[in-house]
Amino acid sequence: MISYVAATLVLVAIATIAGLALNLQWGLGGLVNFGLFGFYMLGAYVCALLDTKGVPPLAAMAAAIVVTAAVSAAVSLISVRLSEDYLAIVTLGFAECVRLFISYEEWLTRGTLGVPGIVRPFAGSVPPEWSDAVFLAFAYAWLALVFLLLRKITRAPFGRLVRATRDDATVAEALGKNVLAVRAKVFAIGGALLGVAGSLHAFHYSYIDPTQFSTTLNAYAFMAVIIGGRGSHLGVLIAGFTVILLLEGSRFLADVIPFLDGAQLAALRLFLVGAGLVAILIFKPDGLVREYRLRSGAS
Amino acid sequence: MSGLVLENVVAGYRGRPVLHGVSLSVPARGSLTVVGPNGSGKSTLMKTVVGLVQPQKGRVLLEGEDVTRLDAPGRARRGLGHVPQEANVFRSLSVSENLKVAFEFIPARSGATFASRLEAVLALFPEIRPKLKVAAGHLSGGQRQMVAMAAALMPEPSVLALDEPSAGLSPKNAELLFAAIARIASTGVTLLMIEQNTRLGLAVAARGLVLVAGQVKAEAPATDLLSDGLMQSLYLGGH
């Protein structure tokens, strides 16, 4: 039971970090990333493959963060000349390509066999019975770090610039701001966070295979951002802890509701995510917490 | 009987009024040109007339009927024809399709057929007859303006509202267009026009109205306004 709760809490932290990444890219920057799971999967695999080749876990994680950041920036540049509509399909297309590549390039990723034996950070210096607790703390330390980092970025001049390019790219351009560079940076930072989330995923399961990565993560992240309030990191944090906890916790219900099997329950859960997403867009477009704005009249 | 009446209209954007109680009346088959400096609220007035802006106060009457609560398609179906200032043709449709689509969604008042209306507007605008199969986006600015006006006339509107017809046209094209507007006025349609070019605009209308800062400053026969030197130097500028 305790281990179930701990595992659920880790998954909540991971999904919330993904939600925060999306909040930076879409909430703050107006850039719809519909391929979150691809960057996440990329991060998980880079981390896992290096880790199982003997690279120290933290170094493997750092490498995953760098790779996903760089790749994210590169992908955002594909749609430089276009509006956000296209970025959604470009990121989705990229994610599908990542999934295909990892599924079929067995020489590198072992394909559908998956990558077993991923070593968690501090595994050597922590007694095995404490491993889950230490990892839980590790995941939450990352969540806190990510949250504080994003809050700092948002309140810095760069955050204002990001919002300005979201609200009116033409005006920002006219004011001499390089919209392209801003977008690439936003995507890179968001990608780095997805690298964090992916690495945590690899460490958490200690075995990864392509079937673990699906659009469920997309759904959770969009849910967290829309419920939390676009642009509000605090809102996303709260939404992550209520909604994703509820959704993940509902795996329980399989034992309670006998006439629904596990697959049906999973489908029902995702159905509710989709319908909930739409309902919030319609009825509570600002989400739980309003976006942070400078109090001065500068806005 | 009145063609078009505005009674104490207050209208604007996001609750901020641009028009502060504007009243005007165009008699049926009459014509009125609204002039005024930039920012006086002329285009807001036009949008309020055609139903793209809802007035906060006041009433809009079309042939004696209160249309204040009707939206743009609703007013169009009651016989209000409108030629917007910009983007006033469907660029990807051919000229004849532009005319057809303008005709077929508004019940014909006299029961006229498409063919007879087409002949009637082509008689007013003979210049566009050879262009019927051409995509409207490929026409020159002057030709587009004529197609827009012809399209607005297709369903035989009782009132025609023209928004800055001379905008973006060369002086020669503007002269040609206003000659056409004079022909239209003589067909018996009620004409409301907003125009920057006061000389051309007032020349084709029976009456003129000067709008300044969202209020009516003067309303008089167009010839009086044109010859009133004080009025010209104050609001109309230039010659």
Next chain:
Amino acid sequence: MGQLIFNGLVTGLLIALPALSLALVFSVLRFANYAIGSMLTVGAYLVYAFNAGLGWPLPLAALAGGAVGAGLALAIDRLVYEPLKGRGGVTLLVASIGVGIALENAVRFIAGSSTRGFAVEVARPLRLHGLRINQEQITTIATVLLALAVVWIVFRFTRLGRAMRAVADNADLAAVRGIPRRQVVCAVWVISSVLATLAGVLVGLDGNVDPQMGWNYILPVFTAAILGGIGNPMAAVAGAVVLGITEELATLVLAPHYRTMVAFAVMALLLLVRPTGLFAAQGTAK
């Protein structure tokens, strides 16, 4: 080589229906409908229900499924897209993502995740001038060409078609010309969902009916629509055929499971080089 081009042509025609559907919705409602894949899946399952469930012959089942699918699309528009009208393309796009997730999982919930197939007799492939032609390919070609012809005629020669093109071209002017936007939007959803349902049937005939089937087509469908210049419905068809043949020819050098990558590469290249689409008419583009 000839066989590859022929197969590519058939694949392209298959993609053409949802690509046309996507471009049609984009041109009138001004948002990228990410639920297009799920609409295809739902359509296939609806037809499957009439075909395998009630034992109706496939053409009849397709008609019934198309009708139910159209009703569903209208209901979704009323519940989701109409209340969000005017809130910007990105909000509608995200809403369509939600709709897509909900639809796909409604299918999973009701029908389960196992793969199914339509109840049709298996026929032997034809041989023609050295080409091997499946029965399904013939069905696909005939159905798609017929559907495209109908849509084209509606577009070109009917009052409804002119109204749709007018709203797509300039919605404000269309309002001034007395064109009722609401009716046009409803017509667009009906056409769009029928096209998606037809595509679902054809995809199901070609392979299987499963909850993922539409999702697998999202990328090629968007690529085809972008190739044509999104918002330019008939050019999306040309884009689809080009993409289908490219994908098929790419199997000469790439493993077949990497066809999605080909679609992505084509799209990425196109967006970098010619973002208005290959077939966008010059001068009349807005």
